[in-house]
Amino acid sequence: MEQIAQILKQTKLFKDVSQELLQTCIVPRGKTVSYPKGSCLISAGQKCHSFLILLQGTVNIMYYYADGSTSLSSKEAAPRVLALDLVATKSGTSPYFAVAAEPCLVFSFPADLLLKPGSFPEEQRQALLQQFLIMLSHLHMEKEKHLMVLSRNGLRDRIITYLSLQAQWKNSLSFTIPFSREEMAAYLSVNRSNLSHELSRMKQEGIIDFYRNSFTLRKADPFLGSDSQM
Amino acid sequence: MEQIAQILKQTKLFKDVSQELLQTCIVPRGKTVSYPKGSCLISAGQKCHSFLILLQGTVNIMYYYADGSTSLSSKEAAPRVLALDLVATKSGTSPYFAVAAEPCLVFSFPADLLLKPGSFPEEQRQALLQQFLIMLSHLHMEKEKHLMVLSRNGLRDRIITYLSLQAQWKNSLSFTIPFSREEMAAYLSVNRSNLSHELSRMKQEGIIDFYRNSFTLRKADPFLGSDSQM
DNA sequence: TCGACCATGTTGCCTGGGCAACTTATTTTC
DNA sequence: GAAAATAAGTTGCCCAGGCAACATGGTCGA
Numbered sequence A, B: 001m002e003q004i005a006q007i008l009k010q011t012k013l014f015k016d017v018s019q020e021l022l023q024t025c026i027v028p029r030g031k032t033v034s035y036p037k038g039s040c041l042i043s044a045g046q047k048c049h050s051f052l053i054l055l056q057g058t059v060n061i062m063y064y065y066a067d068g069s070t071s072l073s074s075k076e077a078a079p080r081v082l083a084l085d086l087v088a089t090k091s092g093t094s095p096y097f098a099v100a101a102e103p104c105l106v107f108s109f110p111a112d113l114l115l116k117p118g119s120f121p122e123e124q125r126q127a128l129l130q131q132f133l134i135m136l137s138h139l140h141m142e143k144e145k146h147l148m149v150l151s152r153n154g155l156r157d158r159i160i161t162y163l164s165l166q167a168q169w170k171n172s173l174s175f176t177i178p179f180s181r182e183e184m185a186a187y188l189s190v191n192r193s194n195l196s197h198e199l200s201r202m203k204q205e206g207i208i209d210f211y212r213n214s215f216t217l218r219k220a221d222p223f224l225g226s227d228s229q230m
Numbered sequence C: 001t002c003g004a005c006c007a008t009g010t011t012g013c014c015t016g017g018g019c020a021a022c023t024t025a026t027t028t029t030c
Numbered sequence D: 001g002a003a004a005a006t007a008a009g010t011t012g013c014c015c016a017g018g019c020a021a022c023a024t025g026g027t028c029g030a
Helices: A002-010 A019-029 A122-150 A155-170 A181-188 A192-204 B002-010 B019-029 B122-151 B155-170 B181-188 B192-204
Strands: A031-035 A040-042 A050-056 A058-064 A070-077 A080-082 A097-100 A104-110 A174-176 A208-211 A214-217 B031-035 B040-042 B050-056 B058-064 B070-077 B080-082 B097-100 B104-110 B174-176 B208-211 B214-217
Touching: A002 A019, A002 A050, A002 A104, A019 A104, A058 B122, A070 A080, A070 A122, A070 A181, A070 B122, A122 A155, A122 A181, A122 B122, A155 A174, A155 A181, A155 A192, A155 A214, A181 A192, A192 A208, B002 B019, B002 B050, B002 B104, B019 B104, B070 B080, B070 B122, B070 B181, B122 B155, B122 B181, B155 B174, B155 B181, B155 B192, B155 B214, B181 B192, B192 B208
Parallel strands: none
Antiparallel strands: A031 A104, A040 A097, A050 A080, A050 A104, A058 A070, A058 A097, A174 A214, A208 A214, B031 B104, B040 B097, B050 B080, B050 B104, B058 B070, B058 B097, B174 B214, B208 B214
């Protein structure tokens, strides 16, 4: 049980909160649920007014469309706060699915513990709200980057935009991405085999180098990477 | 000069703040700048730690790429708070350009007026931060929707996804969109003439009806629109 | 009322990239 | 460590949609 508070403290949200406080104010008011691989932590259309803390496992944030097709928005690994963006809205209605990519353990507690005064020392609560705001804006920037990628039409342009943003974010021309090829293709919303093909071509042309999910940009990339975000 | 406070109060951010308070706490600490059509209120890479309040005019939020191509993220009309998403981040670095689509008048003030205590009655400030959070999450949802649209590959799928989300948002099968055809094409990141063409085809097939920027969905759309967002 | 201008709609050509079918590499299982 | 399973890379076909060039209709100023 103290394990929960311990993992909570590893999240960006709670990093500055004492484990004791978490143990007394948060842990007793939430609950822990485990999800088998493939199950949904959050479904589109569902309302969510609780913070979900991913204690163990990884989840994919995905969009599902009427015709059965899907697309990958992001991949989140424990320890991680989910549903940040949902709890701040009035309705809390999710546009996306959060799917367990591997077996997950999730601790959830009502968002009002943070959003409303009372259940927390007020000063702490203010600090947490501040942190919440920062995390939300961070999440927002991730979406902006994704939009920048998907706004490009050509396959190669999409790849370059994505890799450049990654390099900028990691502040290095060499970096690893969190995706397998298939996931990368889903994130870029392109055909997997074409993606592989184009990557090979770009390697041959000396633009990039890569092995699996490790990439290196070879030529000066179009983005003059100063500091990136956050 | 009181005009400024008056327009400020029309924004979602300040709607619950008295005009007097705005006049004393905000207006004297900010400045007003006018931008000719086509000029940049915010450039990508630039740091922004001020709230920008669009008093008059409209701006396009756009991404610019190295090869000169652009894409349209959104269109904002006065009265409106800009740079919401930037001020919450540490660096405040913008990934996008805010371009005056018509002559604009902008009032800006340091974000710290809200983010840090001192320059505002504390209770008011808390309420404003709360509102800020809601607005940011709203903005975030807009990006989510845009992502859902751009994740679709087919032209028709993109159109349907976009129109369905609009219908859901407006809570009606008939609605107007804020875009001209050209802007709509830019938002959808598709070719304008193909967009027109496909729209016509869809009209002929009885799926939709439209005239200019007024649309009506004819057939049951794939999204079971309950309440949408916020 | 006319002409100029801009937004929207139409047509056809051509290619980028989706898709399927396959090969090769890598990891897992017993 | 061989077989099976999974992930990555390769090839070719073919059509959706980018692009250009043009047609139409709507708006505005004189």
